[in-house]
Amino acid sequence: MPPLAAPGADHVQPVPIGGRAAQCPFAPVAELYDTQKEDELSRVKVPSPMLGEFDAVLVTRYDDVKDVLADEGLRMGGSMPYQPGNLLSYDGPEHTRLRRMLTASFTTKRARELRPGIEAVVASSLDAVEEAGPGADLVQLFSTPIPTLVICELLGVPYTDREGFQRRTALALDFTQSREVQMEKAAEMMAYMAQLVARHRENAGDNVLGRVVREYGDQLSDEELAGIGNMLLIAGHETIANTLSSSIALLLQHPEQLAAVRDDPSVTDSAVEELLRYIAPATILPRQAAGDICVRDQEIHKGEHVVPSVLAANRDLGTADQDLDSLDVRRPAQRHLTFGFGPHQCLGQQLARMELRVALPALFTRFPTLRSAVPLDDLEYRTNALVFGVNALPVTW
């Protein structure tokens, strides 16, 4: 592979936006490792059907990614069209104000309180898998229904509406779709959520959306409320579903580690952190410089796109004594950047952790002989979406 061009070079190599190796989608492409070794930050071309090809500063070292994500001189923007109410469309004090309206619903305490509900949802999904019998697709029957049911319950979104919002979400987050298709799906999602918001305005329900309407309804427009609802709905089901599927696929490839997760409850917490570190489902977290900023004394100019690679950074935690390219569920929890860092760090991360901690051991305990129904090399991964995942995961036991 040719090295990526240094700043000022005449031409730069395009880098696939996901940056995942074709033969092993859990691993970063070789170029990402190469850039970690370079002293100078790399300027690359990022192909994006949504935005067209754009130039960006690629950031791959752990310390740099952390610095960049915490830098107030960077803003979101560039990666997604503006959506009122969506935290990813805001920065600075406006972002803080909006975010604080939601944080009470996603604390560690709330996640602990939700545990019994999550356990019930997991048990019913396991029943569905058992009923379907060998050949059952865990993406359809386990990984997707669990977070979808949980977020629907939490938000007060009817679960019976799932087919529509799951399909729209998948299209809206597929970056091979045109900007027109993405905008169309985003508009449909807003229309859907607007009617739920209207119902809460009439009679605020006992759930997250109801609480936001009750406590902050006078400060928020209907459009902002619908945007908040959609953001939570999408972030709440799509990311966790994909992480669950990827985690299962990965553990099926490491039977000894799967056995540890199944048989030793003391491994659960570290295993979940290790899976999060290794999978990095939101592979990149794009930003844009709001002014001139510095990373390791190197200037990034106002308006430049910055693409921090979480996937690469999570394997570069500065701990030379550990092989971070391997999966080790017994490893003490590493300070991975899977949930991001800084003001936009994932709002729902404690809920995500709880769902993974409950669902994974429960699956392997219910089906102790679980294995893939197809050769593991034949599994198809979703590398064309903003959130990495597995398309289907047929299993037998």
Next chain:
Amino acid sequence: MKIEVDDTRCFAVGNCALHAPAVFDQNDEDGRVVVLDPAPSEQQYAQVREAASRCPAAVIVLHEDAPDRPGTIPREE
């Protein structure tokens, strides 16, 4: 050890309450950090350091030299 937090800059992700639940909590209004034990015992130091290092807003400041018992903390200028 003495713990000091600036909750005006807290992002309320709850990593502190996750890693050192006996020392940190989150308030019910907007999830911002609450220090349950500003002068934790030595057994909790490792957890507290972990919690502080994982704070995405870097709002947890640890005064490692301060004595454990409250009331004996030297006043800062």
